[in-house]
Amino acid sequence: MTAPYLSVVIPIKDESPGLNELHRQFTEALDRWRKPYEIIAIDDGSRDDSFERLAALQRRDPRLRVIRFRRNFGQTAAFAAGFAHARGALIATADGDLQNDPADIPKLVELVERGADIAAGWRKDRKDPFLTRRLPSMIANWLISRTTGVRLHDYGCSLKVFRAEVVKPLRLYGEMHRFLPAIASELGVTIVEEVVNHRPRAHGASKYGLGRTVRVILDLLTVKFFLSYSTKPLQMFGLLGLMMGGAGILIVGWLSYLRLFAYQSIANRPLLLFGILLVFTGVQLLTLGLLAEMQIRTYHESQDKPTYVVREIREGPAD
Numbered sequence: 001m002t003a004p005y006l007s008v009v010i011p012i013k014d015e016s017p018g019l020n021e022l023h024r025q026f027t028e029a030l031d032r033w034r035k036p037y038e039i040i041a042i043d044d045g046s047r048d049d050s051f052e053r054l055a056a057l058q059r060r061d062p063r064l065r066v067i068r069f070r071r072n073f074g075q076t077a078a079f080a081a082g083f084a085h086a087r088g089a090l091i092a093t094a095d096g097d098l099q100n101d102p103a104d105i106p107k108l109v110e111l112v113e114r115g116a117d118i119a120a121g122w123r124k125d126r127k128d129p130f131l132t133r134r135l136p137s138m139i140a141n142w143l144i145s146r147t148t149g150v151r152l153h154d155y156g157c158s159l160k161v162f163r164a165e166v167v168k169p170l171r172l173y174g175e176m177h178r179f180l181p182a183i184a185s186e187l188g189v190t191i192v193e194e195v196v197n198h199r200p201r202a203h204g205a206s207k208y209g210l211g212r213t214v215r216v217i218l219d220l221l222t223v224k225f226f227l228s229y230s231t232k233p234l235q236m237f238g239l240l241g242l243m244m245g246g247a248g249i250l251i252v253g254w255l256s257y258l259r260l261f262a263y264q265s266i267a268n269r270p271l272l273l274f275g276i277l278l279v280f281t282g283v284q285l286l287t288l289g290l291l292a293e294m295q296i297r298t299y300h301e302s303q304d305k306p307t308y309v310v311r312e313i314r315e316g317p318a319d
Contacts, residue, residue, distance in 0.1 A: 004038040004063075005089055006030075006109060007164075009082030011075050012041050012096040016048040022098055023057050023064065029102035033109075040065045040082045041096070045072030076177040083168050091168075092161045093177075099127070100159040101197035108161040108194060117166045117189035118181050120152055121159035121196035128198075140216055147224050148182035152193055155179070159196050175215050179223045186227055231296060237289030245282020251275030 008026065012019070023039075030037045041064065043051045054066045067081055079093060090112060094100045100121070108119040128134055137156050145151040155178050166184050176183065181191050229236045252275040258264040266272050 002036045004036045004087050006035065006037040006092060006105075006161075007082070007086035007088035007090070008037065008039045008092045008094060008102075008105070009079060009086060010039065010041050010094050010096045011044050011078035011082070012046060012050050012054065013044045013072065013075075013078075014046045014048050014050060015096045016046070016050045016053055018096075018098050019050060019053045019057065022096060023061070025098070026094075026102045027061065027063070029105065033106045038063050038065060038087065040067065040085060042066075042078040042081050043068040044075065044078045045069050074175070076172045076175055079177045079180075080172045083164075083170075086164060086168070089164055090161055091164050093158050095158045097201055099199050099201055100157075101199060104159060104194075104196040105161065108159070108196075111192050111194060112161050112163060115190065116192040117163050118184060118191045119161045120154070120181055120191060120193045121157040122152070122154045122193050123157050123198035124153070124195045126198050127200040143217075144179065144182065144220060147220055148179070148185065148227060150182045150185045150191060152181060152191070154193075155181070157196065157198075174219045174222070176219055176223065178216070179219065182223055182227065186230075233292035233296060234289035237285045237292060241282040241285030241289065243282075244278045244285065248275045248278025248280075248282060252279060 008030070010022070010026075015022070026039055030039075041054050043054060043066065051066070051068050054064075058064045058066050065085070067085060069078070069081075082093075083091060090109060092105050092108070094102070094105075104121060108121065111119040126134055126137075137154070141153060141155050144155050158177075160180070162180070162184075166187060166189055167180065170180070170183055172180075172183075181189075185191065225236070251271060255266045255269065255272050255275065259266050
């Protein structure tokens, strides 16, 4: 069997009614594209008969590969499993709810073939409720773009195409699949965005809601830390420690002056306790930064993991 040029990773969770149509649409669109491909469907602990339908489709189509989780691990874990098992030079991601249009995949692939490392879809004309889906998404996209420095209109769109060497080394946890372009930006990748078609949901109910907003914010804090301070944690903890400790020393010093030279009582002043708290907190943050520096060095050196990424090397012939 010819090695696939493109691997399409699709997480599935209780999408049984639409799986036959999903398979038909993707295979028709990719067959017209006329390049070797594979589709990797990850059954993320479905409680309906999604796996049985996928298994039946796989028996008829060898280009379909099915991975079944023992339980529900989440969409991020599903994408991570798909990336690990993908054999293509390029990897596309999509949702299993038929809202992504597979006809958009070839144009995203073309953008990567022109030199981009990641081509991200933008659901400009999104077919979702405004108050519960589009408005939170707009706020999240603005916040993620400002925090990470990677400005995209639609982080939540699953329709993306990656170079395999960019996405395979990434380690994903929590809900971090939506931050893939931002996480990969640490490697110095080129990211482009393209408007894609978005269709109304045909079957089932969305698994996203306002409740995920808090988790997105917490994961965003993690991403920001790894992008800015993963190799220099002391610069973050140490700066905070110096600011708080310095403010505490000034407060305690001023109160000491009042007590020793102005003969004023300071025992009943809350400012004294606040100053002492700032001093101790500053020392703790400095200590935490030093411990984090030790852990970072252990992390990189124990795995022989470099702190840089080489795109290419050009040199003359050896003597």
